[in-house]
Amino acid sequence: MSDDRTAPVPASADPARDELGERLTEVFDLVGPLYRRVQRKVEEAAPIEGLSVGVRAVLDLLRARGPMTVPQMGRAQALSRQFVQRMVNDAARQDLVESVPNPAHRRSPLIRLTEPGRAAIEAVRAREHELLRRVGGDLTMADVDACLRVLGAMHTLFADVDVD
Numbered sequence: 001m002s003d004d005r006t007a008p009v010p011a012s013a014d015p016a017r018d019e020l021g022e023r024l025t026e027v028f029d030l031v032g033p034l035y036r037r038v039q040r041k042v043e044e045a046a047p048i049e050g051l052s053v054g055v056r057a058v059l060d061l062l063r064a065r066g067p068m069t070v071p072q073m074g075r076a077q078a079l080s081r082q083f084v085q086r087m088v089n090d091a092a093r094q095d096l097v098e099s100v101p102n103p104a105h106r107r108s109p110l111i112r113l114t115e116p117g118r119a120a121i122e123a124v125r126a127r128e129h130e131l132l133r134r135v136g137g138d139l140t141m142a143d144v145d146a147c148l149r150v151l152g153a154m155h156t157l158f159a160d161v162d163v164d
Contacts, residue, residue: 027150041131042124050094051120054087059096059113059121067112069102078163096120 042053051059061073070088074081088111091097096117099109113121 067110
């Protein structure tokens with residue numbers, strides 16, 4: 001005869017997991033609209049820097065990680081290669097990025113920031129930093145660290161989703 005108290009509890013029967021799942025749903029409910037509002041705010045400022053949201057994302061990724069291929073950028077941003085390629089083409093037309101030979105792969109060049117591209121993304125980030133400094137409430141660095149930890153765990157959960 002087995003002792004039910006020692007048998008593993010299915011995740012669906014774990015009240016703590018159920019409550020966590022409900023609370024994480026609240027995170028999704030906030031993240032989607034927040035993302036769309038931030039996107040609109042970036043687009044409102046597009047005439048200032050002349051950058052679309054997509055080009056801004058490419059420039060910021062290259063600023064943070066250095067030269068990358070279009071497929072690498074797509075994977076990093078969970079975007080299709082085709083979309084990233086269009087954004088890279090837009091950025092190249094504005095002299096914000098350039099293609100350079102890739103020693104690891106002849107057919108997939110590296111994309112890197114130009115000096116005008118670096119200046120443009122730094123200007124965007126400075127403006128965004130000034131805006132984000134206005135976040136109200138009594139938020140602490142510990143709150144932000146916890147938020148990043150939660151969003152990172154959720155990101156990991158969906159890391160295997162194919163975006164191409």
